[in-house]
Amino acid sequence: MTSLIDVIFLLLLFFMLSSTFSRFAEIPLGAAGAGGSGGNVPDIFATIAEDGVRINGEAAEPTVIAERLRALSEAGAKSATVLAREGATSQMLVDVLEKFRAAGIDVGLAR
């Protein structure tokens, strides 16, 4: 009896310590050349800086980005280039990439 509880207790301890409860998601970053291909001109050009996001040169509040991208997508925009300036964090970049993906627009990253 004691050996059984010992084993179960050890198993419990192992699973308690080694399992994770955070949930993960993934964003494909696209194949090589999607960002660097200089051939065709993108339909949308967005820049991300410390003070916010600009889409085609127009400042866009975080709350209206999704709406504006949907409008641009309906108007026929298919591809976009995103340029991250100094001061932008990865979190800001990924938030914007996610919104582009939700609107169905191909995104390339500019250097």
Added chain:
Amino acid sequence: MSRLTTRPMPKRQGDSTIALINIVFLMLIFFLIAGTLAPPVDKELDPVTTEDSLPSRPPDALALDAEGAFTWRGQPISVEEIAGAKAELGLEGPLRLIVDKSLPAPLLIERISALRAAGLPDLVLVTERRTEPAR
């Protein structure tokens, strides 16, 4: 007479052990089902969060910390070694990358092109999913 009075004692002890085993067993089942086992990523890393991307399995991923340094399963690694380490572990498919949220974005883009230059063109960014959208 005295034997009669001491008899219930060992029986009660057995009962409490079974109750304890039951509780511990239920906890074990809970952790087995609710938790997911995954190799550890960098403990210091605070990954980028997203709200509505595709759910994915826990990362066995290359970590990129806030200073732009790569770690693989807790060990620092250089860009040249990554392709070899991935092949050695027999990981198929795209390279999974988990990034600290405070890493400057230009540095992230630079690291991504460094990885592509090192022969790893297929990259997937793993993020932590916020369960409740903050709206």
